[in-house]
Amino acid sequence: MSIAAAPGPRVILIKPQLGENIGASARAMLNCGLDDLAIVAPRDVWPNPKAVAMASGAGAVLDRARVVDTLRAATGDLHLLYAATARSRDMIQRVLTPRAAALEMRAAVAAGQRVGVLFGPERSGLTTDDVAEAQAVIAVPLNPEFSSLNLAQAVLLVAYEWYQADAVAVPERFDPGDSPPAAKQGVDYFVDRLERDLDAAGYFPTEEQRPTMRRNLVNLLNRARVTQQELRTLHGVVQHLAASKRREKL
């Protein structure tokens, strides 16, 4: 199982209650190229079979997880620590979105630092003492009337933004399947043929309307970036629909 070359942030789960959430967090981490998991004082016995079941292929992350008794044991070697929490505290804190934090973490890692993110127990979240251990808070901008995230969902969003911040992601690409796009001349040939068949079928009400109607069809085909295979399909469609018309003329 390959991991991004640069060491990503450590995910630190404090007193997680449900094995399912630990497993789902491991899966979300590996989805985003992360494999450094620390678990502080889990409620249930470790290894946890429910965590393994939910990890669904990311078992290696669980196998390598450090299970420790105290927060300090999980964070001692880190240079930059964030606390993921939605609640505001009676405490001065920088509060970053996951996206802004990801950029900051990328810069820190590039500078040779080690970084991590704290996540609290499902029911109660991080204590204010836990938050005080961090240099900054990560808060996910969400529906203010329903902002409580499942633990593994919170891990996913932080890990996802880390992965996207790599800037290798292309926002849009064009998947041509196995059929190459048609060359312009193929489209032109089809449109000319269609126009002849439509002429024979009495399609164009007036000569004035012909250019517009033709352009609408050309535009539709070009916009779709029609493939060679699709042009063959369209030729077949027109051929069959128009066949009897031609026979009529013979």
Add this chain to the structure above:
Amino acid sequence: MSIAAAPGPRVILIKPQLGENIGASARAMLNCGLDDLAIVAPRDVWPNPKAVAMASGAGAVLDRARVVDTLRAATGDLHLLYAATARSRDMIQRVLTPRAAALEMRAAVAAGQRVGVLFGPERSGLTTDDVAEAQAVIAVPLNPEFSSLNLAQAVLLVAYEWYQADAVAVPERFDPGDSPPAAKQGVDYFVDRLERDLDAAGYFPTEEQRPTMRRNLVNLLNRARVTQQELRTLHGVVQHLAASKRREKL
């Protein structure tokens, strides 16, 4: 439970297997201000108590969910439909990241269009026929060696990017000219009509080839985001080409 004022994308779960995932999807949706859920042919009985338990406060989304038998019943009123899938298909498609798709969806909604995103069953994902119904694919950039997302995690990432997008920087927009895009039901109606005419014209060489040939046509029309005016043009084209065939039969 308050929802963002503008109507957000519909989340369409096709044949979901686990109630837990339906509930977690509803929770992720409401976290991101979405409440329009459609469920096509769920495996288990509906309402599903496991979905309610996992929704954890987002039960209102489940209460309002439309449960239908067919994909078409869930998408007929939509103008822009995406398919969330990681697998490449033997089919030409635009492929967008969730972030790019969110900007596009914001622009479409701001223009008064209705949008939706398809998510497939947990085990198998969307079928190629399902993907052909969509105008574009949403693929999440993830660790290429471990890119399989849990269903609710996929819903979360699409919904999260929708919430983060604020329609300021639109990387690409769709200019429908003066003709609004066709609703899905208009495309469906045209394809059904074309298929009947092609049947009458002896187009389909064998019944085995019918689904693929039909899918190629559906995919082409959807990819082009055909407008209402263009559909009228295409109806005219088919009507004229097929006219003599019908006359022959009288």
